[in-house]
Amino acid sequence: MTTDLSDDLFLVHPDGTADGPAAATLSFTRSPTVLLTFAGNRFTRAAARHYQSEFGIGAMDWRMLVMLTREPDSSVSHAARTIGIDKAAVSRSLRRLETLGLAAARDGDERRRHWTLTEAGRRMHGRILDSALERQRRLLDGFTPEEVDALTTYLRRILDNIETLGATDP
Amino acid sequence: MTTDLSDDLFLVHPDGTADGPAAATLSFTRSPTVLLTFAGNRFTRAAARHYQSEFGIGAMDWRMLVMLTREPDSSVSHAARTIGIDKAAVSRSLRRLETLGLAAARDGDERRRHWTLTEAGRRMHGRILDSALERQRRLLDGFTPEEVDALTTYLRRILDNIETLGATDP
DNA sequence: GGCTCCCTGTTGTCATGTCAACATATGATC
DNA sequence: GATCATATGTTGACATGACAACAGGGAGCC
Numbered sequence: 001m002t003t004d005l006s007d008d009l010f011l012v013h014p015d016g017t018a019d020g021p022a023a024a025t026l027s028f029t030r031s032p033t034v035l036l037t038f039a040g041n042r043f044t045r046a047a048a049r050h051y052q053s054e055f056g057i058g059a060m061d062w063r064m065l066v067m068l069t070r071e072p073d074s075s076v077s078h079a080a081r082t083i084g085i086d087k088a089a090v091s092r093s094l095r096r097l098e099t100l101g102l103a104a105a106r107d108g109d110e111r112r113r114h115w116t117l118t119e120a121g122r123r124m125h126g127r128i129l130d131s132a133l134e135r136q137r138r139l140l141d142g143f144t145p146e147e148v149d150a151l152t153t154y155l156r157r158i159l160d161n162i163e164t165l166g167a168t169d170p
Numbered sequence: 171m172t173t174d175l176s177d178d179l180f181l182v183h184p185d186g187t188a189d190g191p192a193a194a195t196l197s198f199t200r201s202p203t204v205l206l207t208f209a210g211n212r213f214t215r216a217a218a219r220h221y222q223s224e225f226g227i228g229a230m231d232w233r234m235l236v237m238l239t240r241e242p243d244s245s246v247s248h249a250a251r252t253i254g255i256d257k258a259a260v261s262r263s264l265r266r267l268e269t270l271g272l273a274a275a276r277d278g279d280e281r282r283r284h285w286t287l288t289e290a291g292r293r294m295h296g297r298i299l300d301s302a303l304e305r306q307r308r309l310l311d312g313f314t315p316e317e318v319d320a321l322t323t324y325l326r327r328i329l330d331n332i333e334t335l336g337a338t339d340p
Numbered sequence: 341g342g343c344t345c346c347c348t349g350t351t352g353t354c355a356t357g358t359c360a361a362c363a364t365a366t367g368a369t370c
Numbered sequence: 371g372a373t374c375a376t377a378t379g380t381t382g383a384c385a386t387g388a389c390a391a392c393a394g395g396g397a398g399c400c
Contacts, residue, residue, distance in 0.1 A: 005315060007303050012240065023292065025239040025299060028253065032318060033213065033306045035325035037229075038254065040210015042332050043203060045388060048355070058355055059207075069195040070182065076379055083198065084208060089357050091379055111365055111378045122193065129195060133177050136203045138335050139328060145175060147324065148202060154321045155205035158309060162212050165308050215358060218385070228385060246349055259387050261349055281348045281395055 036158070047135055055128055057100065060085075062132070064093045065117065065125040068103060073114040097121065206328070217305055225298055227270065230255075232302070234263045235287065235295040238273060243284040267291065 010031040013024045028034055048059035057065075067079045076094065080087035094115055097103035102121035105113040117125060140148055180201040183194045198204055218229035227235075237249045246264065250257035264285055267273035272291035275283040287295065310318055 005307065005310060005313070005318060007307075009315075009318070010303070010306060019241075021240050022242050022287075023239050023295070025236050025295065026302065028236075028240075029326065030322060031306065032322050032325065033217075033302070033309060035322060035329065036206075036210050037214045038210075039325050039328050039332065040206050040208075041214070041387075042254075042329070042336075044207045044211070044356080046332065046336055047203075049388080052355085060356060066195050066198075069193050070191050070198070071189075072192050077377080084212070085356095086358055087379070088359085088381080091381090092357095095380090109366075109378095113379085117192075125193070125195065132196060132203070133180070135335065136180060136201065137175065137177075139203055139331050140175060141331050141334070142327060143175070143324075145179075148175060148179070150320060151324045152200060152202050152205060154313075154317065154324070155202065155209050156199065157312060158209050159205065159212070161309050161311050162209065162216065164311070165305065166212075166216055211357075214386085219358080222385085230386060247347080255386095256388055257349070258351080258389085261351090262387095265350090279348095279396075283349085 043139065047132070050131070050135070051128060054131065055124065057096070057102075057124070057128075060089055060093045061097055061102075062128055064090065064097060065102070065121060065128065068115055068117045068121070069125050072116045073106075075112045075114060077112075079115075213309065217302070220301070220305070221298060224301065225294065227266070227272075227294070227298075230259060230263045231267055231272075232298055234260065234267060235272070235291060235298065238285055238287045238291070239295055242286045243276075245282045245284060247282075249285075 010027055011024050012021050012027045014021050026034060044059055047062075051062050052058050055062075063083060063085070064079065067083055068074060071078070071082065074082070076087055076091050079094075080090045083090070094103060094105070098105065102118055102124055103115055104118055105115050107113055143151070180197055181194050182191050182197045184191050196204055214229055221232050222228050233253060233255070234249065237253055238244060241248070241252065244252070246257055246261050249264075250260045253260070264273060264275070268275065272288055272294055273285055274288055275285050277283055313321070
């Protein structure tokens with residue numbers, strides 16, 4: 001079911017001036033894909049830098065702290081499926097957390113190990129959570145609750161569309 | 171000016187069940203920062219993969235094709251400032267495009283070179299633009315024009331907030 | 341001309357997350 | 371037990387984009 005959105009919503013066109021575009025191309029300010037990409041990337045990078053300098057771990061490791069708080073005893077592949085992130089990244093992050101004494105693995109079967117946070121990991125999680133919530137508050141500065149709800153809904157719909165896109169990609 | 175959003179909007183809490191969270195933590199489905207990060211990352215990666223396999227260049231290089239269409243004769247730092255991406259990445263991308271015969275530089279002064287697309291670069295831009303617009307249409311599948319407008323506005327406000335956040339970060 | 345400050349673009353390094361490859365374990369079936 | 375299909379987690383290589391460091395150019399001032 002395709003919407004009737006015109007591509008022109010998202011483009012800039014040559015305007016005859018010497019300073020204008022040489023040909024029709026994507027607008028950096030009106031194209032949602034451009035904006036989404038920039039916003040996601042910038043927020044992630046800024047947060048990662050902050051976590052690294054303040055807490056000594058990066059964004060990926062913070063995600064695993066959250067995941068293991070959500071579901072203690074997770075395996076690598078369960079975490080990867082749940083978060084929707086590649087198992088290679090999960091595996092590496094858990095190794096790092098283990099090295100830092102923030103997570104530990106209890107053997108399930110020969111391969112499938114069950115990861116949980118250590119006491120130090122739980123304390124770290126709590127401290128970073130405060131920081132993450134503060135960052136989120138500032139990211140949402142100026143938004144009403146209704147707007148936040150709409151934004152959250154839109155992003156979830158976009159994630160659904162991305163999954164559909166991926167499933168039909170060549 | 172802080173909004174009155176409760177953190178509880180974005181958290182999951184221990185619910186007393188054996189399967190529930192061990193402590194309060196971020197919700198993967200209701201936290202806008204989590205959703206934004208995931209959506210941005212997944213879309214970018216999927217698009218990059220597609221461009222690479224179909225056209226032989228990645229997402230960063232596609233961005234430079236757009237930038238040089240928008241503003242022919244750009245310098246590295248002008249492009250970096252305009253797009254808001256680090257000059258190291260811009261410099262490397264332009265070098266790659268030059269190697270592929272898609273862009274060329276005309277000397278400005280001794281340091282500041284002015285980059286433009288070659289004829290091959292312009293043709294490549296046109297072909298990828300069709301693909302990019304198609305991907306965007308599918309990303310926005312199910313959205314009304316009003317919703318797209320709202321989403322675009324929200325993302326722009328978020329980018330503004332990210333800039334404010336960066337400026338006040340420790 | 342000399343000095344200082346600011347700017348330019350390149351190169352190095354790293355975190356993030358992907359796809360690919362792989363060794364090997366597990367489960368189902370016979 | 372043997373065989374096969376599938377799953378598990380690790381490791382390699384790479385694109386993206388950041389920050390850091392740096393050599394050196396250009397402009398302004400004395």
